[in-house]
Amino acid sequence: MIYDFIIVSILLLFAYLGSYTLYHKNFISRAVHIRLWNILILFSFLVSAGAGLTLLSLVECGLALPISQSFLYWHIKFGMSMFWIALFHMHSYWKSSKNIKIPDIPLRKEKGGKY
Amino acid sequence: MKKICLLVFIIFLTPIVIYAWNDCPYGLVNDPFPGQCPRYEDTNQDGVCDHSQSPSRSSLNNSSDNEHRGKKGDIGVNISSLDTQKAKFVPKGNYYLVPLSITTLIIYLVTYLFYLENRLKRDIFYKIWNYVLIFSFLVTGVTGLILMIVVSQSIRSSWNLTIDFWHAEFAIIMVVSTLFHFHLYWNQLKNVFKG
Numbered sequence: 001m002i003y004d005f006i007i008v009s010i011l012l013l014f015a016y017l018g019s020y021t022l023y024h025k026n027f028i029s030r031a032v033h034i035r036l037w038n039i040l041i042l043f044s045f046l047v048s049a050g051a052g053l054t055l056l057s058l059v060e061c062g063l064a065l066p067i068s069q070s071f072l073y074w075h076i077k078f079g080m081s082m083f084w085i086a087l088f089h090m091h092s093y094w095k096s097s098k099n100i101k102i103p104d105i106p107l108r109k110e111k112g113g114k115y
Numbered sequence: 116m117k118k119i120c121l122l123v124f125i126i127f128l129t130p131i132v133i134y135a136w137n138d139c140p141y142g143l144v145n146d147p148f149p150g151q152c153p154r155y156e157d158t159n160q161d162g163v164c165d166h167s168q169s170p171s172r173s174s175l176n177n178s179s180d181n182e183h184r185g186k187k188g189d190i191g192v193n194i195s196s197l198d199t200q201k202a203k204f205v206p207k208g209n210y211y212l213v214p215l216s217i218t219t220l221i222i223y224l225v226t227y228l229f230y231l232e233n234r235l236k237r238d239i240f241y242k243i244w245n246y247v248l249i250f251s252f253l254v255t256g257v258t259g260l261i262l263m264i265v266v267s268q269s270i271r272s273s274w275n276l277t278i279d280f281w282h283a284e285f286a287i288i289m290v291v292s293t294l295f296h297f298h299l300y301w302n303q304l305k306n307v308f309k310g
Contacts, residue, residue, distance in 0.1 A: 045293060
């Protein structure tokens, strides 16, 4: 099976550079740029991880189904997309992660009694 | 109340990681060869599935030897014992999906409990799990790329199964840590789908 790693990588890199340039030149807001890539990473994660876990479960049970080959194909296809999009995700949040961006609503009740 | 629930949950999960014997998902007792399900495993070679019986003393003594043999044999080598099941099943791969997921979950719950108890600062708690996610992602991604090149170029090497094994192990950690990432950044995640 051909996975077109180089073609997919180049397309994604150009798409990210395009989106980043549009944001940098103020054609789109940062929120739109971030949201677009967050949706893409979520979607690629769900497909890749879903197919991967299904394959893993089948192997652990010692089962081989005719659909396993398709699962493997889409796992790899979406996995390599996720690899690049995850790097873009890290690039987007790198500065804020250095200053550790804390969520608006913390997970525990603070001493003051407010969430 | 939240802390008590967490503690109960951790205690409830711990035995699942510890047990490898007597844990038949179908509740079978002393299931003889070839077993009634594809999970049949007989490390002490007594003709009874390990999952359906308690460990004997001799098997406990020999467990380290059997484990060593099992690791090598599980992924593709131990085909002869499964010949009878060839039509339906393939040789099992042991990737520790459930134990690894639950161990990671327990560690997360323990750090979360420490965070709730104010023993762990919020930024450290977040950083720990962000670094776990980054590290597991990098190992999964790099090993995945290596595997893709190896498969597409038909490179045959003794390292292939090892790389495949570690790809799967770190992928399990990555998937579980990603779910924790969703929990940590739940509000931001919800905002992604808002207009």
